[in-house]
Amino acid sequence: NAGVTQTPKFQVLKTGQSMTLQCAQDMNHEYMSWYRQDPGMGLRLIHYSVGAGITDQGEVPNGYNVSRSTTEDFPLRLLSAAPSQTSVYFCASSSGGPQHFGDGTRLSIL
């Protein structure tokens, strides 16, 4: 089982560039979430989805967009990258119980 797959694993961007972080899960989970992890701050929720076509903002949504056209996929879009968005991004899915996490995308904004 692949579980939750995130691509790419690493990315370097210049300020102002845009990009999409991909997340796919093969467990038919209805709930999916995006977090960012920064040293000393734990995981902070960016956006989440309770099912295809339904998304909502989390704790730190500014500068990010999401969509959920299928159950399996939940991409995260950076509209205009800023150095403050340098972080490790994790996607997670669940069916209501504990979350399953991907291995993360390490993103650096220069």
Add this chain to the structure above:
Amino acid sequence: AQSVTQLGSHVSVSEGALVLLRCNYSSSVPPYLFWYVQYPNQGLQLLLKYTTGATLVKGINGFEAEFKKSETSFHLTKPSAHMSDAAEYFCAVKERSGGYQKVTFGTGTKLQVIP
């Protein structure tokens, strides 16, 4: 609103010694509680969870945690540390309510195991 406090961002123990990682939570309704472990360059993996029933919860790799409602605590323990336990540990809380419930994570505790 729910919150999680993990005391100690770094904990060092000798190999074979007791591991104790502290977690206190606040929640307006009875919570679900979790401990996750993160190894370098990996995502979070579930160690154990408390949902209902027995307050002493056993997890993987010999870890266990006890839910103490009166102390609003969910401390993680392991009787004897192994080198392979070196990782970062996160406590998390989720309120019991209808529909989607957001999970709140603590800031994490890095465990160092000294040979």
